[in-house]
Amino acid sequence: MKKPLVGASLTLLLIGAAAAPAVAAPEETAVAVDFAGTVALSNCSGSVVRAPGSQPNDPALVLSNGHCLETGFPAAGEVIKDQRSSRSFSLLNSAGSKVATLRASKVSYATMTDTDISIYQLTKTYAQIQSQYGIGALTLNDTHPVQGSAISVVSGYWKRIYNCDVDGFVYRLKEGDWTWKDSVRYTSSCNTIGGTSGSPVIDKTTGKVVAVNNTGNEDGASCTVNNPCEVDQNGNVTVRQGINYAQETYIIVPCIGPKNVIDLNRPGCTLPKP
Numbered sequence: 001m002k003k004p005l006v007g008a009s010l011t012l013l014l015i016g017a018a019a020a021p022a023v024a025a026p027e028e029t030a031v032a033v034d035f036a037g038t039v040a041l042s043n044c045s046g047s048v049v050r051a052p053g054s055q056p057n058d059p060a061l062v063l064s065n066g067h068c069l070e071t072g073f074p075a076a077g078e079v080i081k082d083q084r085s086s087r088s089f090s091l092l093n094s095a096g097s098k099v100a101t102l103r104a105s106k107v108s109y110a111t112m113t114d115t116d117i118s119i120y121q122l123t124k125t126y127a128q129i130q131s132q133y134g135i136g137a138l139t140l141n142d143t144h145p146v147q148g149s150a151i152s153v154v155s156g157y158w159k160r161i162y163n164c165d166v167d168g169f170v171y172r173l174k175e176g177d178w179t180w181k182d183s184v185r186y187t188s189s190c191n192t193i194g195g196t197s198g199s200p201v202i203d204k205t206t207g208k209v210v211a212v213n214n215t216g217n218e219d220g221a222s223c224t225v226n227n228p229c230e231v232d233q234n235g236n237v238t239v240r241q242g243i244n245y246a247q248e249t250y251i252i253v254p255c256i257g258p259k260n261v262i263d264l265n266r267p268g269c270t271l272p273k274p
Contacts, residue, residue, distance in 0.1 A: 001065070001067050001116070001175060001178075001197065001214055001215040001225070001226065001228075002192055002193065002194050002195075002196055002197045002213070002214065002215055002216055002226075002244070030150060030204040030205060031204060031205065031206070031207040033152040033154060033161060033202050033204060033207070034094040034095070034096075034154075034161075035092040035093065035094055035095065035096040035154060035156065035159065035161075036092070036093055036094040036135055036136070037049075037091075037092075037135055037136060037137055037138045038092050038138075038154050038155075038156035038199070038200065039062055039089040039090055039091055039092065039102065039156045040089070040090040040092065040098075040156040040157045040159075041064060041068060041087070041089060041156075041157065041198065042070070042087075043068060043157075043195070043197075044064055044065060044068035044157060044195065044196075044197040044198040045064065045154075045155045045156040045157040045158070045195065045196055045197060045198045045199040045213070046062050046063055046064035046068070046089065046156060046198040046199075046200075047062065047063055047064075047137075047138050047154070047156070047199075047200040047209065048060050048061070048062055048091070048102070048122075048126075048129065048135070048137045048138065049061050049062070049063045049137055049138050049139070049140050049200070049209055049249075050126060050137040050138070050139055050140070050260075051139075051140055051142075051252075051253050051256040051260070052139060052140070052142055052253065053256070054126065054137070054256065054260055055126075056125065056126050056127035056130070057125050057126075057127055058125060058126060058259055058260040059105070059121050059122055059123070059124070059125055059259070059260055060102075060121075060122040060124055060125060060126050060129055060137060060260075061108065061119055061120065061121060061122065061137075061256075061260055062089055062102070062104070062119070062120040062122060063117065063118070063119055063140075063198070063200065063209070063212055063249070063252075064117075064118045064120070064197070064198030064212070065116045065117060065118060065197045065198040065212060065213075065214050065247075066080075066110045066111050066112040066115075066116045066117055066118050067112055067116060067197060067214070068118060068197050068198045069107065069110055069118050070085070070087055071083075073112060074110060074111055074112045074113070075112075075177070076112065076113060076177040076178055076179075077113055078111065078112070078113065079109075079110075079111045079113065079272050079273060079274040080107055080109065080110040080111065080118075080274075081108070081109055081262070081264075081274055082106055082107070082108060082262075083106060083107040083110075084105075084106050084107075085104040085105070085106050085107045085120060086103060086104060086105075087103070087104045087120060088101050088102065088103050088104075089101070089102045089103070089104070089120075089122075090102075090156070091129070091133060091135060092156050092159070093133075093134070093135060096156075096159035099133045099134075099135065100129075100132070100133045100135075102122050102123075102124060102129070103122065103123050104120040104121065104122055104123070105121050105122065105123050106120070106121050107119070107120055107121075108120065108121045108260075108261075108262045109255075109262040109264075109271065111271070111272050112178045113178070113179075113272045114179070114180060114181045114271075114272050115180055115181070115247045115248075115251070115271070115272075116178070116180060116212070116214040116215070116247050117212060117247060117249075117252065118198075119252070119262060121260065138200055138202070138207075138208070138209050139207075139208045139209065140208065140209050140249050140250070140252060140253050141203065141206060141208035141209060141210045141249070141250055141253075142250055142253040143250055144248065144250055145166055145169075145184055145203070145210040145211060145248055145250070146166065146203075147166050147167075147168055147169065148165055148166060149165065149166050149203055149204070149205065149210075150163070150164075150165055150203075150204040150205065151163070151164060151165065151166055151186070151190075151201050151202060151203055151204060151210065151211075152201070152202045152204055153186075153190050153192055153196065153199050153200075153201050153202075153213050153246070154199055154200055154202060155192070155195065155196040155199045155213075156199070157195040157196065157199075158193070158195055158196060160196075162189070162190040162191065162192055162196075163189065163190070163204075164186045164187040164188070164189040164190035165186070165187045166184055166185075166186070166187075167185045167186055167187045167243075168185050169182055169183065169184060169185065170182070170183040170184075170185055170230045170231075170245065171230075171231060171232050171233050172230070172231040172232075173215070173228050173229075173230060173231075173245055174223045174228060174229050174231055175215055175223065175224070175225060175226075175227070175228035175229075176223075176224060176225040180214075180247055182248060183245045183246065183247055183248070184201065184210075184211045184245060184246040184247070184248060185230075185240075185243060185244075185245055186243065186244050186245065186246070188242065188243060190244055191216075191242070191244065192213055192216060192244045196213050197213060197214055197215075198212060198213065198214070199212070199213040200212060200213075201213055201246045201249075209249055210248065210249060210250070211246035211247055211248050211249055212246055212247050212249055213244070213245075213246045214245060214246055214247050215228050215244065215245050216228070216242070216243060216244030216245060217229075217239060217240055217241050217242065217243055217244075218241075218242075219241065220239060220241035221239070222237060222239045223237070227239070228245065251270055251271060252271070254266055254267065254268035254269045254270075255269035255271050
C-alpha cells in the first residue's frame with residue numbers, strides 16, 4: 001500500500017467485485033478534472049462523495065482508504081461499522097486551495113478485506129457544503145470501470161493530479177496480510193506516492209469516481225507490505241515493480257441507503273460484513 005505520511009506504511013487503491021472487463025470506446029471527449037470536492041487528511045487524500053441517489057439534505061460522506069483510518073490499519077477480516085469519529089478534513093476548491101475544514105461524526109464503514117476503503121459521515125449536508133463553500137460532491141459511478149479508459153488520480157494531500165489509463169484488472173491483489181478483489185491496475189504514468197492513498201480515481205469521460213487509489217509495488221518484492229503481487233485465478237503470481245493500483249468503488253453504491261446510511265443488507269451489497 002502507498003504509505004500514509006504519518007507513521008504508517010501503505011497507499012492502497014480501490015477494489016471491487018469481479019466482473020468481465022470492458023474495453024473503452026476510442027476518442028471519447030475528456031472532461032476537465034480539478035481538485036474541487038477533494039480533501040486532505042492528516043496522512044492521506046480523500047474526497048466528498050455521493051451516490052447517484054443521494055439527496056442534498058443527506059449528511060455528506062468522505063471516501064478514503066481503510067489503511068488511512070486514524071485508529072490504524074484494520075486487521076485482515078476486520079470490518080468497522082458506525083464508529084464515532086471527529087476527524088477533520090481540509091476541503092479544496094478547483095484550484096487546490098483550502099476553503100473549509102469539514103468534520104466527521106462517525107466512520108460509517110471501513111475495511112481492508114476484499115477492498116481498502118473508509119467512508120466517513122460528516123456533520124454537514126451536501127446542501128450546506130454547497131451553499132457555504134460552493135463545492136459539490138463527486139459522484140460514485142455505479143458500474144464497473146472500463147479497461148483502457150483515461151483516468152485521473154487526484155491527491156488532495158499533495159494537490160497533485162496524476163493522469164494515465166486503466167491498464168487492466170487484477171483477480172486478487174495480495175499485500176502482506178491483506179487481499180483485495182478485482183483491483184484496478186494503472187498504466188505506468190500514474191506513479192503515485194505516499195500521501196496519495198485515498199485519492200479518488202476519476203474517469204475523464206464521465207467525471208465520476210470509479211476507484212480509490214491505494215497501493216503500488218515499490219521495491220519489486222512479492223506480496224509484502226508496499227510490494228503487492230497479482231494473483232490470477234490459477235494461483236499464478238506476477239510482480240510489477242513501479243506499478244500502482246486502486247480499488248473499485250461501484251460496489252459501494254448498492255450499500256448506500258436513504259439518508260446515506262451504509263446498509264450492508266441492501267440488495268446487491270457485497271461489501272464484507274462485521
